Amino acid sequence: MSKTARVRGIEIAYDDSAGAGAPVVLLHGFPFNRSLWREQAAALGAAHRFVTPDLRGHGGTTVTGGRATMEAMAEDVAALLDELGLNRVVLGGLSMGGYVALAFYRLFPERVRALVLADTRPQADDDKARQTREETAQRALREGMGVIVESMLPKMLAPATLEGEPHVVSRMREMMLGTEPEGAAAALRGMAVRRDQTDLLERIKVPTLIVVGAEDAITPPKDSGTMHALISGSLMNVIAGAGHVSNVERPAEFNRALAEFLEALPHEQGATP
Ligand code: MLT
Numbered sequence: 001m002s003k004t005a006r007v008r009g010i011e012i013a014y015d016d017s018a019g020a021g022a023p024v025v026l027l028h029g030f031p032f033n034r035s036l037w038r039e040q041a042a043a044l045g046a047a048h049r050f051v052t053p054d055l056r057g058h059g060g061t062t063v064t065g066g067r068a069t070m071e072a073m074a075e076d077v078a079a080l081l082d083e084l085g086l087n088r089v090v091l092g093g094l095s096m097g098g099y100v101a102l103a104f105y106r107l108f109p110e111r112v113r114a115l116v117l118a119d120t121r122p123q124a125d126d127d128k129a130r131q132t133r134e135e136t137a138q139r140a141l142r143e144g145m146g147v148i149v150e151s152m153l154p155k156m157l158a159p160a161t162l163e164g165e166p167h168v169v170s171r172m173r174e175m176m177l178g179t180e181p182e183g184a185a186a187a188l189r190g191m192a193v194r195r196d197q198t199d200l201l202e203r204i205k206v207p208t209l210i211v212v213g214a215e216d217a218i219t220p221p222k223d224s225g226t227m228h229a230l231i232s233g234s235l236m237n238v239i240a241g242a243g244h245v246s247n248v249e250r251p252a253e254f255n256r257a258l259a260e261f262l263e264a265l266p267h268e269q270g271a272t273p
Contacts, residue, residue: 004060007079013060014053014080017045022113024090024262025051025077027097029119029245030187031148031179032172033059036094039251044259051089053080055100057183068186070096070194074104078111090262092116092209094247095219096187102197105204114207114265115231116258119216119244121223122230124196133192137185148184149176158215158243168248201230208234209261211254213242235261 005012015034024044028036034052041050054061056068056076077100081089091112093101098120105112125133139147153173154162161168208231212224221238228236237257242249 005080005083007083008076010056010062010064010076012053012076012080014051015041017041017050019046019049021048022090023049023051023086024092027053027055027077027093027100028058029095029097030191031058031145031184032175033178035175036248040247040255040258043255048262051084053077057186058179063180063183065182065186067189067193069190070099070103071107072190073100074107077104078108081111087111088113088268090114090116092118093120094118095120095244096191099191099194102200106197106200112206113268115204116209116211116261117227118211119213119219119246121219122197122201122227124194125192130192133188137188140181141185145177145179145181145184149173152176155217156244158213158241158249160241161243161249172245172248198230201227204231207265209257210234210236211246211257212238213244213246213249214238214240215242216244216246218244
């Protein structure tokens with residue numbers, strides 16, 4: 001069910017599957033929106049309560065200019081959880097959503113029951129990446145989202161998806177073109193200044209599932225391997241044939257890994273249902 005909440009001076013659009021189980025909050029990547037999780041909500045949203053917000057500047061959530069930091073987005077998510085009366089949740093994110101999930105864990109570890117880190121990485125940008133982000137932000141503001149589609153789309157999907165699944169290619173293109181250039185620029189500038197989260201990994205004490213497409217060229221399996229090595233007890237699932245949006249490119253495999261992980265989580269005493 002599509003809803004909105006007014007928190008921290010912005011309107012957050014989100015879907016709530018209202019499923020019977022414990023809450024699972026999934027954060028989309030850049031420059032997508034909550035529809036990224038369509039297949040997950042459809043398959044698992046009855047057994048679990050899936051809450052999928054549009055992050056600041058994306059989808060139906062207010063566009064704020066300047067710089068949308070990962071911490072600001074994490075604070076938005078925490079405020080949404082307050083609105084929904086959810087104290088502790090399973091928190092997952094793909095790519096930029098994973099950066100936000102890690103920022104959230106650093107800020108509010110007690111609110112995270114388990115983590116799902118999909119096609120993401122812990123490290124910060126280097127100087128060259130920062131400069132490219134600023135140039136891309138300026139070009140997107142001048143020329144529109146086509147600039148980002150052209151540079152990201154060929155790297156984003158596995159060759160088999162690009163060649164054999166035109167509906168996935170056009171869905172991703174439409175999702176990116178639907179994002180406001182101002183929202184995308186703010187997120188690019190926020191990602192450019194995100195902190196290195198590597199030191200946090202050894203302090204993560206909740207069950208963690210790491211998922212990555214075997215052909216992810218943006219946040220490659222090596223980055224997931226680093227997280228897997230440093231997060232004690234974490235599980236890692238490499239999905240064959242998938243690129244950077246493994247949940248969209250290989251939904252059956254992604255959903256299986258997610259469902260098994262959620263079902264194996266220990267029950268919490270006195271948890272918010
Ligand atoms: C994403 O998919 O969220 C972005 O590719 C992340 C990034 O640009 O670092």
